Amino acid sequence: MDESLESVYDEILRRNPGETEFHQAAYELLDSLRPVVSRHPEYTEAAVIRRLCEPERQIIFRVPWVDDSGAVQINRGFRVEFNSALGPYKGGLRFHPSVYLGIVKFLGFEQIFKNSLTGLPIGGGKGGSDFDPKGRSEGEIMRFCQAFMTELYRHIGEYTDVPAGDIGVGRREIGYLFGQYKRITNRYESGVLTGKGLTWGGAQVRTEATGYGTVFFANEVLKTRGTSFDGKTVVISGSGNVAIYAAEKVAELGGRVVACSDSGGFVVDEDGIDVALLKEVKEVRRERISAYADERGGRSRYVAGESVWTVPCDIALPCATQNEVDGDLAATLVRNGCVVVAEGANMPCTPDAVRVLTEAGVSFAPGKAANAGGVATSALEMQQNASRDSWSFAHTEERLAEIMVGIHDRCLETADSYGIPGSYVAGANIAGFIQVADAMLALGVI
Ligand code: NDP
Ligand code: 2IT
Numbered sequence: 001m002d003e004s005l006e007s008v009y010d011e012i013l014r015r016n017p018g019e020t021e022f023h024q025a026a027y028e029l030l031d032s033l034r035p036v037v038s039r040h041p042e043y044t045e046a047a048v049i050r051r052l053c054e055p056e057r058q059i060i061f062r063v064p065w066v067d068d069s070g071a072v073q074i075n076r077g078f079r080v081e082f083n084s085a086l087g088p089y090k091g092g093l094r095f096h097p098s099v100y101l102g103i104v105k106f107l108g109f110e111q112i113f114k115n116s117l118t119g120l121p122i123g124g125g126k127g128g129s130d131f132d133p134k135g136r137s138e139g140e141i142m143r144f145c146q147a148f149m150t151e152l153y154r155h156i157g158e159y160t161d162v163p164a165g166d167i168g169v170g171r172r173e174i175g176y177l178f179g180q181y182k183r184i185t186n187r188y189e190s191g192v193l194t195g196k197g198l199t200w201g202g203a204q205v206r207t208e209a210t211g212y213g214t215v216f217f218a219n220e221v222l223k224t225r226g227t228s229f230d231g232k233t234v235v236i237s238g239s240g241n242v243a244i245y246a247a248e249k250v251a252e253l254g255g256r257v258v259a260c261s262d263s264g265g266f267v268v269d270e271d272g273i274d275v276a277l278l279k280e281v282k283e284v285r286r287e288r289i290s291a292y293a294d295e296r297g298g299r300s301r302y303v304a305g306e307s308v309w310t311v312p313c314d315i316a317l318p319c320a321t322q323n324e325v326d327g328d329l330a331a332t333l334v335r336n337g338c339v340v341v342a343e344g345a346n347m348p349c350t351p352d353a354v355r356v357l358t359e360a361g362v363s364f365a366p367g368k369a370a371n372a373g374g375v376a377t378s379a380l381e382m383q384q385n386a387s388r389d390s391w392s393f394a395h396t397e398e399r400l401a402e403i404m405v406g407i408h409d410r411c412l413e414t415a416d417s418y419g420i421p422g423s424y425v426a427g428a429n430i431a432g433f434i435q436v437a438d439a440m441l442a443l444g445v446i
Helices: 003-015 020-032 034-039 041-045 048-052 101-117 138-155 171-185 206-224 241-252 275-284 290-299 327-335 351-359 373-386 393-417 424-443
Strands: 057-066 072-083 089-095 124-129 161-164 233-237 256-262 265-268 301-304 315-318 340-342 363-365
Touching: 003 020, 003 034, 003 048, 020 034, 020 101, 020 351, 020 424, 034 041, 034 424, 041 048, 041 424, 048 424, 057 101, 057 138, 072 089, 072 101, 072 138, 072 161, 089 101, 089 171, 089 373, 101 124, 101 373, 101 393, 101 424, 124 138, 124 161, 138 171, 161 373, 206 241, 206 315, 206 340, 206 363, 206 373, 206 393, 233 241, 241 256, 241 275, 241 315, 265 290, 275 290, 290 301, 327 351, 351 363, 363 424, 373 393, 393 424
Parallel strands: 089 124, 089 161, 233 256, 233 315, 315 340, 340 363
Antiparallel strands: 057 072, 072 124, 256 265, 265 301
């Protein structure tokens, strides 16, 4: 790494002790900027990179609520408003017991560049809580969401900060959060949250957008290799929002998804995952993935406690969580003949995994490019809210597809123009960075 970038990284380590995921995300970005700082000394002179690595605002708050037994529970809530050079802070909320400041900061940091890549006017932010929704009743989920919003409402707004979902936060939770925001503020401010239901300000395709978008992106990658999804074997990790709709689009494009997972294990279905059944088990009944295999009888088997990445595939779509594919699992994928890895999740591949895949000639599409369809469609939801309009499914999906092709092409063009042809990592980091950096220069030292 260049000396000035090295010193930025040292400063990150010093100021953010223990936040290993944030360190990892920052290192990956900085590592790509070497050719940029030599071509653009103005960024260094105005300390753009150093400013970018320090969030504009970090909010940490107490979330007290009462569980079904009458006991008082205390969780911690977060919102990191990282960068607003391009537009209001935008990014999801994650409810998972692993959430702490380092996770929220890594996600918020990634979000800045992802949102920039969409070409839409949205800044970067992220939030969430260490609340664990697993095993909680409907009433507990609602009361937690209300308690969370009772503090968060004062920090957000359609021109300020617009949260959405992420792990553990889907349409149900967005509903309770929006209801509480509306109640406290006495404003029907649709544009304050995205991922809303279709009858109360939501947009067509937002539910499907991240999964579909990841597959649209992977399809462009396959085209550069002179091939397509048709007849290919695909493995997807996770079985949540992103995984389900990735599986649906793969099947539509002629691919066969043979396995998916949750944190307990994975299911294999050589006939191809039955997406309607997957939705029934996960979205309607909210059960574990093992229930899918039970329902399929002898046609599917459940494997507990092992990684889904041991299942052979042509195309791998990690759609669960950060650092789920390490160097060894990446080597297994390579040995099994995998040629494309596109990240539906945020940072699911460790730096070691990325190195192993790249060295083996696997096409690797990083999350901030490949999974940008979710937030892009959130920005389309904001557009519709602002104009009190509502677009059709077909029109919205077409916009999403165009955006994903646009991001794909911009990654490759940028990588090419900086002398790193074919690198989606370099292309995404540089193209995402330059737009934010130019806006920050124009807005002065703020
Ligand atoms: P969901 O909560 O709908 O699903 C998450 C899935 O990942 C579940 O199957 C879950 O299994 C699994 N998972 C979560 N944490 C772990 C873990 N620590 N170890 C193993 N498996 C785990 O979330 P989403 O589908 O929305 O999000 C998945 C990924 O996609 C995340 O990285 C998120 O940041 C990213 N993403 C999401 C977007 C969106 O629009 N929703 C947009 C862009 C990226 P279990 O139920 O057992 O916990
Ligand atoms: O990681 C992500 O891009 C998201 N969770 C979606 C954010 C959004 O604002 O739609």
